[in-house]
Amino acid sequence: MSFKVALNFEDGVTRVIECNDDETVLDAAYRHHVKLPMDCSDGVCGTCKGSCKQGQYDLGDEYVDEALTDDEAADGLILTCQMLPQSDVVVSIPAPSSMCASGPQSISSTITNVQALSETTIELNVELSEALDFLPGQYINLGFPDSQDTRAYSFSSRPGSQAASFLIRNVPNGKMSTYLSEQAKAGDVLSVTGPLGSFYLRAVERPVLMLAGGTGLAPILSMLESLRATPTSQPVYLLYGVTNVSDLVKLEALQELADELDNFSYATVVVNPDSQHDKLGFVTDHMESVPFALANADAYLCGPPPMVDAVRQYFKDAGTPPHSFHYEKFNPSTPKEEAA
Numbered sequence: 132m133s134f135k136v137a138l139n140f141e142d143g144v145t146r147v148i149e150c151n152d153d154e155t156v157l158d159a160a161y162r163h164h165v166k167l168p169m170d171c172s173d174g175v176c177g178t179c180k181g182s183c184k185q186g187q188y189d190l191g192d193e194y195v196d197e198a199l200t201d202d203e204a205a206d207g208l209i210l211t212c213q214m215l216p217q218s219d220v221v222v223s224i225p226a227p228s229s230m231c232a233s234g235p236q237s238i239s240s241t242i243t244n245v246q247a248l249s250e251t252t253i254e255l256n257v258e259l260s261e262a263l264d265f266l267p268g269q270y271i272n273l274g275f276p277d278s279q280d281t282r283a284y285s286f287s288s289r290p291g292s293q294a295a296s297f298l299i300r301n302v303p304n305g306k307m308s309t310y311l312s313e314q315a316k317a318g319d320v321l322s323v324t325g326p327l328g329s330f331y332l333r334a335v336e337r338p339v340l341m342l343a344g345g346t347g348l349a350p351i352l353s354m355l356e357s358l359r360a361t362p363t364s365q366p367v368y369l370l371y372g373v374t375n376v377s378d379l380v381k382l383e384a385l386q387e388l389a390d391e392l393d394n395f396s397y398a399t400v401v402v403n404p405d406s407q408h409d410k411l412g413f414v415t416d417h418m419e420s421v422p423f424a425l426a427n428a429d430a431y432l433c434g435p436p437p438m439v440d441a442v443r444q445y446f447k448d449a450g451t452p453p454h455s456f457h458y459e460k461f462n463p464s465t466p467k468e469e470a471a
């Protein structure tokens with residue numbers, strides 16, 4: 132038996148494919164040469180998330196809560212790498228059709244600079260072997276020299292340039308963190324696969340609220356850099372949260388953007404209550420500083436999983452969710468229990 136799956140892309144294009152019994156939507160799409168957004172294909176990363184509001188389906192049972200929460204599943208969200216249709220279905224894919232026809236590219240990159248911006252954050256600059264046509268907010272999988280392992284990192288630089296940069300949290304004993312902080316040097320060659328992900332800046336048609344936690348600032352910087360190239364008349368406001376004052380990085384770059392972009396402003400928030408800082412607590416403690424109504428805004432949120440979950444809960448409890456809400460969780464590649 133097979134079912135028809137209508138893949139509804141966000142640019143309005145619909146492509147209908149046949150999905151066999153016991154075949155996931157992702158596998159069926161690939162069989163039809165449609166490259167849906169994906170990364171792990173194992174129910175771990177959440178990259179393949181879409182929504183299904185028409186038809187019967189089995190969600191699959193091999194995914195983790197970080198990739199799809201019960202609340203999201205109850206709202207009709209699905210993971211295409213897990214979903215098994217039980218009837219004809221319509222699946223909305225939060226990506227333009229053009230992105231799904233081309234799929235990720237595999238290229239190489241050469242380190243031009245690697246430096247610690249703070250105790251917790253490393254900046255990596257590379258020269259890509261060719262410019263990647265990514266959307267601001269997207270990420271790549273970065274390889275190590277002489278290893279098949281990769282880690283996901285969001286561009287902090289603007290699209291369309293061969294010079295690319297990343298903000299990387301220095302995780303104690305992390306494999307990439309250790310490589311970057313102890314061994315990496317200019318000239319090292321690292322593989323790059325991408326671009327990937329459905330967290331990217333949509334057409335700016337209303338006020339934009341950006342929320343960044345730690346190195347979650349990276350994709351937000353890329354979005355702001357692209358707004359520098361195509362300025363908007365809509366207000367754009369960023370709340371950037373960290374644990375300690377010493378974790379704040381790229382403040383000069385943010386100030387430059389604020390000086391240059393008429394409608395952009397930002398504030399920083401520090402969790403540690405003993406800090407000498409104007410705004411203490413979590414970003415959700417300072418939502419009153421947002422200079423426009425949330426209900427009419429598009430919100431973009433990126434950071435570590437607990438922060439993303441806290442903000443999602445805040446929007447839920449507030450009863451006035453933003454007009455649209457896009458988020459990226461920096462889920463670890465290696466689950467803690469496996470790494471132990």
Ligand SMILES: Cc1cc2nc3c(=O)[nH]c(=O)nc-3n(C[C@H](O)[C@H](O)[C@H](O)COP(=O)(O)OP(=O)(O)OC[C@H]3O[C@@H](n4cnc5c(N)ncnc54)[C@H](O)[C@@H]3O)c2cc1C
Nearest residue numbers: 283284285299300305306307308346461463464465467470
């Ligand atoms: C879509 C996506 C985009 C991402 N973009 C970025 C980015 O732009 N910048 C960035 O810094 N990270 C980003 N990450 C996270 C990144 O891919 C790595 O997981 C992270 O850098 C750790 O890699 P590592 O090799 O140093 O540690 P690993 O060797 O993978 O992990 C070592 C141990 O540390 C734990 N661990 C891993 N990450 C954390 C953490 N953040 N906090 C606490 N413990 C942790 C692991 O569970 C494991 O026990 C992204 C993740 C995803 C899914």
Ligand code: FES
Nearest residue numbers: 172174176177212
């Ligand atoms: S591709 Fe990672 S959860 Fe589906």
